Amino acid sequence: MIDYFDELLKQPSLFKDESKLDINFVPNNLLHREKELYVLSQLFLVLITNPNSTSRKILITGKTGVGKTATVKFFGKMIIEAAVKRHIFIKHIHVNCRKERTSYKVLIKIMRTINNNFPKRGYSPQELLEIILEHLNNQELHLLIVLDELSYLINDGGDLIYSLTRINDDSINSKQRVSIIGIVRDITCLSKLDASTMSTLQRNIIDFKNYSKEETFDILKFRAKISLIDNAISDELMNSITELVHNKGDIRYGLNLIWRACKIAERKHLRHINTECIRLGNQDLIPFSPQDILTYLNEQKLIFLLSITRGLKKSGKTQISLAESINIYKIICENLDIDCRSYSQLWNYLQEFKRDNIISVLVQSESFKGRKGLIEIAEFSLIKLEAEIIRILKSKGLSI
Numbered sequence: 001m002i003d004y005f006d007e008l009l010k011q012p013s014l015f016k017d018e019s020k021l022d023i024n025f026v027p028n029n030l031l032h033r034e035k036e037l038y039v040l041s042q043l044f045l046v047l048i049t050n051p052n053s054t055s056r057k058i059l060i061t062g063k064t065g066v067g068k069t070a071t072v073k074f075f076g077k078m079i080i081e082a083a084v085k086r087h088i089f090i091k092h093i094h095v096n097c098r099k100e101r102t103s104y105k106v107l108i109k110i111m112r113t114i115n116n117n118f119p120k121r122g123y124s125p126q127e128l129l130e131i132i133l134e135h136l137n138n139q140e141l142h143l144l145i146v147l148d149e150l151s152y153l154i155n156d157g158g159d160l161i162y163s164l165t166r167i168n169d170d171s172i173n174s175k176q177r178v179s180i181i182g183i184v185r186d187i188t189c190l191s192k193l194d195a196s197t198m199s200t201l202q203r204n205i206i207d208f209k210n211y212s213k214e215e216t217f218d219i220l221k222f223r224a225k226i227s228l229i230d231n232a233i234s235d236e237l238m239n240s241i242t243e244l245v246h247n248k249g250d251i252r253y254g255l256n257l258i259w260r261a262c263k264i265a266e267r268k269h270l271r272h273i274n275t276e277c278i279r280l281g282n283q284d285l286i287p288f289s290p291q292d293i294l295t296y297l298n299e300q301k302l303i304f305l306l307s308i309t310r311g312l313k314k315s316g317k318t319q320i321s322l323a324e325s326i327n328i329y330k331i332i333c334e335n336l337d338i339d340c341r342s343y344s345q346l347w348n349y350l351q352e353f354k355r356d357n358i359i360s361v362l363v364q365s366e367s368f369k370g371r372k373g374l375i376e377i378a379e380f381s382l383i384k385l386e387a388e389i390i391r392i393l394k395s396k397g398l399s400i
């Protein structure tokens, strides 16, 4: 048998450290987010100068891939270091609400950060909140909770957001034990929250602007430098990558593209990445987050999204009506011999796609019976999206 590993290991690699291109890797230097880190430090300074006197609630907004998560994780480390140096007890916990979709899961995750052995079941959310607060009081601890991708919790966990923002308010002169940083792409998703929670969260907003072209170049070059061997990629090529990434504003796309181009160069036994590697890498790459999201969608949702994609592709227009999409959806379901979902279920799917930033919907009329929506997929290539959905459906055993 041929030992491919043996062969591959003999080949000199173009990577110095592949893991540093990983999208979850937080570098120890975040270029061009100094200002945001400074503002965060200013806002949270009181946690260190006067511990447990104040509870901070901050909201961070900004488009996908502009470094919100990375910056807040980085800041978490910063504040813990500053606290430890001064013997102040602060714990930092980063919750991804897309993963922990219910109040209960979020609370368990928080509880387990304070007490690793805490059992997973047997408590109501209200009880959990009380136990958390009791622990914080007993341990003289302040908790900085980051609720990343907060929009996922809004439908289901509005109450939790309310409780967490109020957790300290119960008695006068009680210590303030919890601070919160919420992260959302788009602030409009907050409109479903009750007015007082919304106004609490909206008091301090830090909006992360898209990186400029120069900034995008610097960041991608820095990430390439720490992950690839010297001279693996020229500045000229970094410029072309910057051009491709800049329009989308998503650094994650750039990191993926560099990674792919490098893999292609290795496969071709090249000593540097060349234009062709980038072209090939870009060809079948769809922006990371939707790709990631697609793999989590069930068959029905994928088929519905496929109908929208196909409808748009076929008509050549930028928008498609919900009614047209449903017609195409029905035909696909019929061909596959599967049951169609109801109108209101499809409407819910649409809201989910919207939240995931795959589509945008222009609502023409809101009345329940007459909901009319014009759907748009502006961000990605329809051909790539269609191919990706078909690929995933195939992996689930459905050939279209």
Ligand SMILES: Nc1ncnc2c1ncn2[C@@H]1O[C@H](COP(=O)(O)OP(=O)(O)OP(=O)(O)O)[C@@H](O)[C@H]1O
Residues within 6 Å of the ligand: 022, 023, 024, 025, 026, 027, 029, 030, 031, 032, 033, 062, 063, 064, 065, 066, 067, 068, 069, 070, 071, 185, 219, 223, 251, 252, 255, 289
């Ligand atoms: N200034 C920077 N320096 C180095 N890497 C960065 C910088 N900004 C972003 N990145 C990298 O880009 C990728 C995307 O950033 P991040 O995950 O923080 O985006 P985000 O704003 O949270 O996006 P989303 O809304 O999709 O969650 C990450 O791998 C991150 O490390």
Ligand SMILES: [Mg+2]
Residues within 6 Å of the ligand: 068, 069, 070, 148
């Ligand atoms: Mg993020």
